Amino acid sequence: MAQLDRSLIAGSPTFAGMPPEALDEILAQASALRLPKGEAAFRQGEPAERFFLLLHGRLRVTRLNPQGQQMVARFIAPGDMFGVAMAIQVEAYPGTATAAVDSLALAWPNAVWSALLARHPSLAVKTMQSLGARLQDSQKRILDLSTQQVEQRIAGAVLQLAQQAGRKTEDGLLIDFPLSRQDLAEMIGTTLHTVSRTFSAWEAIGLVECGRQRVVVRDRAGLQKIAKKQD
Amino acid sequence: MAQLDRSLIAGSPTFAGMPPEALDEILAQASALRLPKGEAAFRQGEPAERFFLLLHGRLRVTRLNPQGQQMVARFIAPGDMFGVAMAIQVEAYPGTATAAVDSLALAWPNAVWSALLARHPSLAVKTMQSLGARLQDSQKRILDLSTQQVEQRIAGAVLQLAQQAGRKTEDGLLIDFPLSRQDLAEMIGTTLHTVSRTFSAWEAIGLVECGRQRVVVRDRAGLQKIAKKQD
């Protein structure tokens, strides 16, 4: 296997602040996982035997309900841990993680998790905090789904994505990975048709600029106004 | 202050398995908090200065969005920790916890949290797991809100409440605390009118029996069928 440098994981909040020897030891147990666009790191329902850290690229996590309808649970950015089923005591992955672009991850067998927890108590605290952040985010999504109209939710989702994956361009803030109307629809619980119509309207008044799997935020303040509107 | 027995907290999963001396020490730093029905343990936005364990009763946690619309985030049962803002690194309580019935809780100042974490590493693991469970639950709610119809969501919520707070009676499974149509509506993102209509229909076919702030599940299998229906 290729040589892995400890700088790969030192930058992740989960491992930040650990002594170099510990990082090297952790790295020694990892294997690299190349994920070409469209490939899955794991699939919903599979026994959860490994956990991961994304080094490069972007993953989309989806969930299917028993009736076969799908939603997008979140996007994973470089530095994020994912598939940490051990931490939440589930035996099967609750969703499917697919590469939205060519990606690179590290993978550890689950057994490593317990050993790490025992050896590095700070890991539990860090994981707790990251779960807390995700919980906060989920609660906010629930509140939005319960109380906001579709247009407001689209605006909120676009703003959030722009914040977490925005790249400054001459035209505005480009969401830096392929994002289809369908993806967005599944993030906020609507249909691609409604997203498409909304984008057409927004484009006409200069709020965004968009194309095939591509979104550029041109007027952030304008979108924020929509996201918060109450009528 | 009244004498607190260690059995009060030993039953909570968070503290299970700790040595008796540790329990006594933890208890020594707690203060008891009586919450008559309708009173709040804390309110959304308040600086989070304490964390809690519910001993007896039931609390309803609500959230307001910036536009003033409210939702019910969860119900807290005896043995649950709540208001653990420290664990998720927020400075203000993200919701309001109100007693749905006369309740009794223990409260600790936040400073105790860090000390406990340092002294008892298992606490971080337990908290991590409980956050994980809540995260799972939130994700499921998001999936339901995104993909299920209102009637299915009502059925799901009623079944969940019956499971976590059901008391067997001659007529069926009574949800053991006052639960208004409005509460249910705010749990699943609909209006009290729709909940009321749905209950009327269900009552007519013998699925449930209900009255003022009162719900009895008579036909669990029937409700499950509705919750899972795809048409």
Added chain:
DNA sequence: CGAAGTCTTGAATCGAATCAACGGAAGTGG
């Protein structure tokens, strides 16, 4: 008893889903 809180039910309205058809871009393979 009056007042506030809770629930029910009808009628009208509306937002968004569904149904449907088509246009265009990207990838595939000869």
Added chain:
DNA sequence: CCACTTCCGTTGATTCGATTCAAGACTTCG
């Protein structure tokens, strides 16, 4: 390089579930 297929997006017409509006009944409580 071009024909072919597949995927993604747009837009109109229609339908439908659920909200909103409205009025009244019942319960509980001070």
